[in-house]
Amino acid sequence: MKSRLPPPPARDWTVISLMLLVLLLIVASFTSLPLKWREFFTLDAVHSVLELLAGFAPPELATPFLIKTGWAAIETMAMxxxxxxxxxxxxxxxxxxxxxxxGRTARAAMRAMLNVLRSIPELVWAAILLIAAGLGPFGGTLALAAHTAGVLGRLFADALENAAPLPEQTLRTNGASASAAFFYATLPQTLPQMLSYTLYRWENNIRAAAILGVVGAGGLGQMLKYHLSLFQMQSAATVILAMLLLVAMVDGVSFALRRALTR
Structure with a gap:
């Protein structure tokens, strides 16, 4: 007897509809935005950019300024x-x-709060919290914590929901308490993923902390705003290089930690 071929898989019209919607959004974005590609590649635009970049060279390398930049980098790292x-x-x-x-009610309420926390950018949080905490790194630290708590809270919740329920159910069936079953069965499953999320957000927060200084939250960002506002481009170049070195260092440390966790 001839074996029958399995029926073809049913088309998932939901996925197809979402893909078409995304494609339509991309097309609408290109048609609605006034993208001036021709003006961007003119000789005048290229000359202006090169003239601006030439003002950053050479960077300020005086010892007192380097020490000041180093302390600002430490402040940014601490934030x-x-x-x-x-x-x-x-x-x-x-x-x-x-x-x-x-319960479902607590889930819906907490998800709504997490949406609010992460939908407000760090700069807006900093502008709000600096009014209460005053200028300096304290308001910037709270702003980073508020936004990142919304992001990580959602990611941690998804990781817990996607964890296999059988190990925790087995411990509960054998008489373990709810907290013990959670800490010995569910949390070990999700802990590596949570640590990976945390390291990734730390990398993002380094960049965000450098930007928050623009609104007065201290660190390298505040130095960058000060020197750019005075058109001290060489000093600003040193601050930008310090930002790049700080981000590269954190990226390397984060990569090494993630690699150690996955072994």
Whole structure:
């Protein structure tokens, strides 16, 4: 007897509709935005850019200024690290109700709060919190923590929801308490993923902390705004190079930690 071929898989019209919607959005974006490609590649535009870049050379390398830039880089690093740690602590607390472990009502309410936290950019959070905390790194740290808590809370909640339920159910069946079953069965499954998310957000917070200084949150960003506003381009070039070195260092440390965790 001839074996029958399996029927072809049914088309998922939902996925096709979403893809068409995304394609339509891309086409609408190109047609609605006034993209002036011709003016961007004119000789005048290229000459203006080259003239601006020439003003950054050579960078300011005086020892007092380098020491000042180094302290600002340490301040930026501290803002990002402390803001990330505060966000992780809040995200762990938020992820439990957001993952549906405390009922559907708590899940919906917590997801809505996480949406609010992460939908407000760090610059807006900094502008709000600097009014309460005053100028300096404290407001910037709180701004990073508020936005990152919304991002990590959602990611942690999704990781908990996607964890295999059988190990925790087995421990509960054998008499373990709910908290013990969670800490010994579900959390170990999701911990590597949570650590990877945390390291990635720390990398982003380094960049964000450097930008938050523009609104007065201290660190390298505040130095950059000061020197650019005075058209001290060589000093600004040194600050920009410090930002690049700081981001590269954090990227290397994060890559090494992620590699060690996956072994």
């Amino acid at each position: 990002s690290a402390l803001g990330t740690l505060l966000a992780v602590a809040a995200a762990l607390l938020f992820s439990l109700p957001a993952s549906g472990r405390m």
